[in-house]
Amino acid sequence: MCGICGVYGEKKTADVSKMLGAISHRGPDGKKIEVSPWGSLGFCRLDIFGSSGANQPAISIDRQVAVVFNGEIYNFEELKASLSFKEDITDEAELILALFLKYGEKCFSKLKGMFAIAIMTSLKLILARDAVGIKPLVYFSYKNRLYFASEIKALLQVKEDVIEIDEDALGEAAVFGFVFSFEKTMFKGIGQVRPGTYLVFESGKIECKTFYKLPSSFYEYSSSNETGITSKFSSIMDSSAKRFLMHSKHPQSIYLSGGLDSSLMTWFLQKNSHAPLDTFNLFDDDKSEDRSFASKVADELRTNHEEIKTNIEECLQWIDHYLYYYESLVTDGIFNVIGSLAFHILSSYIGKTHKLAYCGEGADELFGGYYWMHSHPLGFSDRLRSRAYQVNNGNTRINDYIQKKFPANDSQEDNIRREIFDILMGPGLTNCHLWSVDRSSSAFSFEARPLYLYDDVREWALSLPIEKKISGKNTKILLKKYAQKLGSPLFAEIATRKKIGMPAAMNVSLKNLSAYALKEFSNKKGDDNPHKQYASFFNTDLERLMFDRFYQIFIVNRGKVPHNVTSVDKM
Template sequence: MCGISGMFDTRGQRLFDGALAARINNIQAHRGPDEADVHLEPGLALGHRRLSVIDLATGQQPLFVADGQVGIVFNGEIYNFQALRAELEALGHHFRTRSDTEVIAQAWLAWGPDCVLRLRGMFAFAIWDRREQTLFMARDRLGVKPLHYALLADGTLVFGSELKVITAHPGFERRIDPLAVEDYFALGYVPDPRCIYQGAHKLPAGHRMLWRRAAGGQAAAMPVSAPYWDVRFTLDNPISQADAEAELRERVKESVRLRMIADVPLGAFLSGGVDSSAVVAAMAGWSSTPVRTCAIGFDDPKYNESEFAQMVADRYQTDHRLEVVGSDDFDLIDQLAWLYDEPFADSSALPTYRVCQMARKHVTVALSGDGGDETLGGYRRYRMHLGEESARSALPLPVRRAVFGPLGWLYPKLDWAPQFLRAKTTFQALAMDGAQAYQHSMSRLRTDERRALLSPALQRQLGGYHTVELFRQHAQQAQTDDPLALVQYLDYKTWLVGDINTKVDRASMAHSLEVREPLMDHELIEWVATLPSRMKVAGGEGKFIFKKAFEPLLPHDVLYRPKMGFSVPLARWLRGPLAERMRGSVLGPRMLDCGFFNRQVLSQLVQQHLGGQRDHSDVLWSLLMFDAFLKVSEDGA
């Protein structure tokens, strides 16, 4: 696991400043503390920060093959690199290292841009081919590893694992994108391919891009990134329930086995949830020594899952490490703002940072259960969406809009009431199509709430743009009208990449820890997408087939207890120990003077929350993290 960076002159062969190339590379030193190097030649700079995991002796980067004509910088792991190496050697390719990096470079020589179709793993890389004067960039299918880029006014392409590589370049102008602000306050993160700054982009998951140097110093056009993979929900597998359970269990075991290859200490996160527990059970079956497992607990019982993690640790006799975190552990706000480069409002980033910090004391590589909910239908919101879809299918959209639209507008927002009385969001969703309703349910702030919060000036800059457009765009590409498959697809394109993978990548890399996700294996996902949705959500039970498959390997209480999640007590924090920090941030000069917000609404949100009339913890946390981002941006960090 590493950090990559680079500059490419799309117009000619200017010599780049070596000191600048080293500086933008080293700004992400936390991603790779073991080694660093920069390659310079006319019109090109390639930088790499290395976290040594495989081939510790000879896996240095940038790496060149073909007599120095092809170079690569790579972040990630290719789990089938040994099989690919054997295939390439049979084709006549010769290797000088044992690294998966060289396998990618040789695969480029053999198959060109289609080399990505052969790779099974998590990756972001750039390949320079001097023969063709091209720079090829690619990102893994599920967006586990990040890749940012920007084309500057002088024709310089700057790219890196983290956005801070681009913002550290003196030629990049930090101008906040109004559309990104809208997306952030809708979702709590800035979704791909957008970045918080205009002119900066994320290469989307499952995409590749080929840059070709323009002739005669002409301005180069930015190429359009092209998808090379997508998940297709066929839902047509005729397999029986029993056979599906057995095959799913074996596929998960195989995915775990592939991710246990490392030349450094390896372990796993063990939260006590279904997904991480299943991964640990599979690891125990492959390991001749006790699996190293890491967990954090909370001193507040409402947020503590450690007893369930201990059940799994006891069953498999793991080398288990537990650290208890105080329920008022919130002193990471400014650190997170620097790490994430963009406003990021998922408060579980705090405990994720802590569990990565704790795990790095014992291992260099950790397996996680991330991706299980999206792939196997585990979220409670999926079951709620299916219920709403049943109601939506009973009435035409115009009728639903006429009936439920006014109800959603008039019904009060009863944050304090029992769940069955909080019908406002449901009424609003019933008046919408499926994609719009799902985006509505995923929003931290609903459309009308964002219109109230965001200033008229910012809304004019939006030009009528709403985040739902992104969801509808993805829905059109989903090629399915199955309600569960559609929202799973939407999560693959938005939530999983923009929130989950971003959160884990930045939190783990902050501690130079590599995290591998067996439940995001693309071959596993492709197979699960053939299973009927009734196998994933059945009888009100999410992840139905997954739980059945692992009944022989995990305690019943772990499999069938209510899902807790990795959460923190936001509402209490913002009325108690964080109240003054929150008030000072939300109503401070940066937020009041930036021109993005309605000052009266900001004041109202603070007063209502502190007074106990309403629970505005989600939006206030989003505003707090936005202010922290603005501070980092203003400081030029």
């Protein structure tokens, strides 16, 4: 993981320096600014492979093309071997430069991994983002210039006009729980590069082009043989784990919740590792079942396991820090705010000792998780329509989408499940879970890698029909069957037990946070509410508390570091 930023259309070196300073936490091991006649690029490096300094931007011999890159290219060696001048390529930025010089804009479809790329030439700027948006890339245009960065806070340092909330994006977050539009952020005028696409900025105009389109979750699969499917799952996860483990020379860690996804991920990673991996679990109740199962998995797989207990006081200390780095809002829509806050707190402990961690994001989306949505699709549909009616902020695109995809007169559960899959695998994954994973890991200067979202795993899982994932109220069928075949009584029990989930596993903290928010806003109703124009967007006082702090940090203070964020960093 690294941080990238830049401006095209003018040099603006001072602006790039400001942006780079705002994202220095993403790359504390070296930084560099490259200035050309048509723009400037900034880069800060997180050392994953044991080298030092800043080895980017990569620049062509004639100095007409420059590349900055954030992420990991897992087929680096194969792509390097395909080039005639491979001896000159020592890192991924140089590989991307070589591929671009040979293939032009077609180079992006050849990459396997997670990436955000900026390619600057004398004629244009190109911004590209990986297939599902694991790595972030945000931008805005101003006076024939285009600014881009890994995080919004960098752009806010140089944005000259007023910083405003995008009410359409806020309305989407109020309905779904996250910004639904791939291209939007919570800030008016600041967009993000859509996953699987690249933007071309040329002669003051922006054009979006697609190099990858997420396939339907309902592909037909050529084989219905159960043994063949579980064997394929085993082999593809094994090869992916081996490939991931090769891409670091530092101690490697795992977010281990004790549920099926993270436990299976730990199984594959540990069995392919030459040394014990380090696992981490967060809890707020000594009687937590998830805590107990995480500990049992760690014991069986012989990982180095660390348990972290949190409480309401710690959660309150972290709220501003979380919001400052998260740069968006999670409301009680499809998901729950406490889950991403808990992930942030756990990341603060991992970052003290590690530069790399593996997470289970993508497993629910690919293999049919989220029991309550798939087991009660009609209730989910009703809830979306109800929230859209309550918010009713004039966002006709979202209202039309909900009426088309979740009509009140549709009682066919399979139809609704298809739409749920699309939401979960699309904006739910990119704009909620992956957004959270990137921001929280980068806040503490380490890289988080979602094993289930490796290209080979993702494409194979998307090729499976729904009956291999969900049957009635039975979800994650394939993962459960595989866990039961491992010959481990513990994994067989994990496969059949009801997973609590991070929000419910933090139920004590959630209740206490909600009580605190109620007290904070008890005297801020009606005309006394500082954000009364947004009253219909929020259901709970906890949502109002989060929005109030978000508004202060980003709108009132223009994304400057809150004083209490610095103090938390020193904990």
